[in-house]
Amino acid sequence: MSLEKEKQRLLQTSRRSGYSSIQGDSRPTSQKRLSNGKDDFAVAFTTTQPVTYSWENIEIYLETSQGNCFKRSPPVQKRILDNVTGCVRPGEFLAIMGASGAGKTTLLNCLTFRNTGKLKILGQRFLNGETVNTDTLARISGYVQQDDLFVPTLTVKEHLQFQALLRMDKYLTYSERMTRVGQVIHELGLTKCENTMIGNPERGIKGISGGERKRLAFASEVLTNPSLMFCDEPTSGLDSYMAQNIVQVLKNIASTGKTVVCTIHQPSSEVFALFDRILLMAEGRTAFLGPVSDALSFFSSQGLPCPPNYNPADYYIHTLAIVPGQEIESRKKSKEICDAYESSQAGQQILEIVKANRSFKLSESQEFQLDEVNVRKSPYKASWFAQFRAVFWRSLISVLREPAVLRVKAFQTIFISMLIALIYQGQTLQYDNVRNIQGALFIFLTNMTFQNVFGVVNVITSELPIFLREHFNGMYRTDIYFLCKTLADLPVYVVFPFIFVTIPYYAIGLNPEAERFFIACGIVILVANVATSFGYMISCLAGSTQVALAMAAPLIIPLLLFGGFFLQNGAVPIYFDWMRYISWFMYGNEALSINQWVGVRFNDTVCPNGVCTGEQILKNFDFDPNLFYRDIGGLCGLIVGFRFLAFFALLSKTYRKN
Structure with missing residues (x-):
């Protein structure tokens, strides 16, 4: 076949494949906006642009x-x-x-x-x-x-x-x-x-x-x-x-x-x-x-x-x-x-x-x-808001239609909270029980951390291949996926922490004031969301479930040690002191302790002068009541900070050279 004949064949193919004259609409028929009913719409998808x-x-x-x-x-x-x-x-x-x-x-x-x-x-x-x-x-x-x-x-x-x-x-x-x-x-x-x-x-x-x-x-x-x-x-x-x-x-x-x-x-x-x-x-x-x-x-x-x-x-x-x-x-x-x-x-x-x-x-x-x-400026066919609506709709369905996962989370939350209630029940306000109450508060933090970090790691890493494929197909932006995933999961990481605190709170004998109860719930909810954000970060950095699980525990344990329970804040070596400020255990433990003890007074022969005050107990643990709002701000800052790091880690996976 000669070169000239092949050119003529290509030209004939282009004319047979649904193209109209440039005097009218020069787009292929499949791209025209038809308005004559379903039949014309069907015809629009039976023709195609010829591609060699x-x-x-x-x-x-x-x-x-x-x-x-x-x-x-x-x-x-x-x-x-x-x-x-x-x-x-x-x-x-x-x-x-x-x-x-x-x-x-x-x-x-x-x-x-x-x-x-x-x-x-x-x-x-x-x-x-x-x-x-x-x-x-x-x-x-x-x-x-x-x-x-x-x-x-x-x-x-x-x-x-x-x-x-x-x-x-x-x-x-x-x-x-x-x-x-x-x-x-x-x-x-x-x-x-x-x-x-x-x-x-x-x-x-x-x-x-x-x-x-x-x-x-x-x-x-x-x-x-x-x-x-x-x-x-x-x-x-x-x-x-x-x-x-x-x-x-x-x-x-x-x-x-x-x-x-x-x-x-x-x-x-x-x-x-x-x-x-x-x-x-x-x-x-x-x-x-x-x-x-x-x-x-x-x-x-x-x-x-x-x-x-x-x-x-x-x-x-x-x-x-x-x-x-x-x-x-x-x-x-x-x-x-x-x-x-x-x-x-x-x-x-x-x-x-x-x-x-x-x-x-x-x-x-x-x-x-x-x-x-010709390449357009944006690789996406849907607008930002259209992408958000579609991805958020799918993310909600993914959360609501996995009853097995929700049942496991519910069982895990209720079982552990009831176990804590049985173990720590009836802790009266006596000096000898202060350590037990502090232990119960710290258990709140550790359970919320490990339950949510490892739960998030398994879900995010399993979805990453789907996200990367759809993103590279030009379906939606990285920030859309991350934002929708975060918002769809949010109710889960609010409801279950609330249930987890509610069951053992009064059984243990924590501060009975209603205000203190809701503040304790809010602190635990913040800790749960910090742990979730940390799980997002680990998942996006690692990319696979095995690597993420291997990374999570070694990174959590040092932060756990600086939580003020195993080691007092004042005893932390100066070269490790900076790690306290990225430990949600420290912020959460101090905030829960302040919420529990500030304003509390009880008589006990073990106490100095026979009277114990909440401020004295906080001082023994090296906690400062004036830092309560700093602790709340620190938890909020870690939520935002870890999620930003997770987002940029996810964004780096979508980068590819031309």
């Missing part, structure tokens, strides 16, 4: 350091992809295949600008003739990753509604968004389970099946009518029937004019027959790229005909695989196949197509524009 995506001379290296701490050696470069060139056009379904380690997943990550880590990438990627970047690609493409990440407490319909509120264009009304949700549910066969919770077997939440989860992942991406679809191992973990069903969904998506690319591992013959084009990879090189039917003739020309009644996909993968014990012969064979492809007519034709796409830039006179490919 090409990549040229892609080379990827991984640098590994050599030597040790005593001797440094220059880093060694390991080549993962070697001069890979290819192209996929509108209406085509391209499958990237190859044996394990062939480089297919690395190529998909390179094409989607994701998960590249420390890899060094060379080469160029073009979208309709223009150099593409991550923001441009994210706005017009959908990416179905191998691991399905969902909030398990949402139903299928609620999940898609949440996606529609944040990912669909601003000009669409709420009713149109919900109409689109209904269409996608029907198209992907999710009507039966639309009101079923997604679930998570690992957390004991029953939900939809594996095939339905995979279809829901496709529905989340199809919802916005992307022009370009990427899928990483869409059939992973599915039986043969469900795998064929999922690939048929992708085939139907491509038939609407979209460009579809997927990696796939060992497809069945029925699944293989659904592909339009295949890209076979071996040792990081291209072994074949072209129509499925042409692959048989190409391998036959190399003296490698596919046996009759044999799955072609299995044959290609086995032929290109590196056989253990026969590495030299296998690598030699795969190199010969890759070299033959580069010099073949199929290889040269791909080079011409890529060259045509790189040099082909349609002008306004040719009735084609790339308005939607």
Whole structure:
């Protein structure tokens, strides 16, 4: 195919794919604001902007350091992809295949600008003739990753509604968004389970099946009518029937004019027959790229005909695989196949197509524009308040629909508070009981700390992968997620601390005045929220549950020691004195003690002159009654300070280089 013919083919494709003249509305039909009823709205999502995506001379290296701490050696470069060139056009379904380690997943990550880590990438990627970047690609493409990440407490319909509120264009009304949700549910066969919770077997939440989860992942991406679809191992973990069903969904998506690319591992013959084009990879090189039917003739020309009644996909993968014990012969064979492809007519034709796409830039006179490919100032389609409403709604549902978690928290709170009440009950105001009362007050602080820190760590770290994926998909801002999560959890960290203090307070024999009771509840609630903020900070710094749990205890114990119970404030070494001021144990213990003892007088023969005062008791513990409001301010300051640190730690995880 000549370069000029390929340019003409690209122009014809653009005219057939829903573009109107620049004299009128130059946007693609799917982006126009239609007002003729549901039929016109449905038509708007059946057409799409044609996208030709090409990549040229892609080379990827991984640098590994050599030597040790005593001797440094220059880093060694390991080549993962070697001069890979290819192209996929509108209406085509391209499958990237190859044996394990062939480089297919690395190529998909390179094409989607994701998960590249420390890899060094060379080469160029073009979208309709223009150099593409991550923001441009994210706005017009959908990416179905191998691991399905969902909030398990949402139903299928609620999940898609949440996606529609944040990912669909601003000009669409709420009713149109919900109409689109209904269409996608029907198209992907999710009507039966639309009101079923997604679930998570690992957390004991029953939900939809594996095939339905995979279809829901496709529905989340199809919802916005992307022009370009990427899928990483869409059939992973599915039986043969469900795998064929999922690939048929992708085939139907491509038939609407979209460009579809997927990696796939060992497809069945029925699944293989659904592909339009295949890209076979071996040792990081291209072994074949072209129509499925042409692959048989190409391998036959190399003296490698596919046996009759044999799955072609299995044959290609086995032929290109590196056989253990026969590495030299296998690598030699795969190199010969890759070299033959580069010099073949199929290889040269791909080079011409890529060259045509790189040099082909349609002008306004040719009735084609790339308005939607241009990067806008904001990567988010929803406003700040729209994001807040949607994320806060989902956060509330997540809290309210996990009855197991709430039941465990309630049981833990009631059980421990009743145990404390039984152990410390009937502490009369005698000098010998002062230490017991102080111990009970300190137990309030330690229980609220460990219960809330470790509770938060488990929840936040489990949600981080979902947050990062949705954030990088341009759904909502970091501050939105953090604020909504904080507000949704707040009632839990107010109600349970209040219950925890209420049950044992009068049973122990603490200060009976009603005002003192509510002040004690308020102090414990502040301590619980400081501990929650500390848990947020640890979770966001660590990123994983195991690391966060390992970090939490060593960081809490030193602060516990400076709480004024095990070591008096005046006895703290001067070089550690600063740690008292970041210890919520110190602020909480002093505030609770002041609330308990100020103004209290009782007769006891052990006391000096036979009379004990609360001020004397506070002095014995090195607490100052004049510092009560400082302690309250310190707790409030730690709540804000730890949450700011947690937010910035979370923000750092969302930073990525261009």
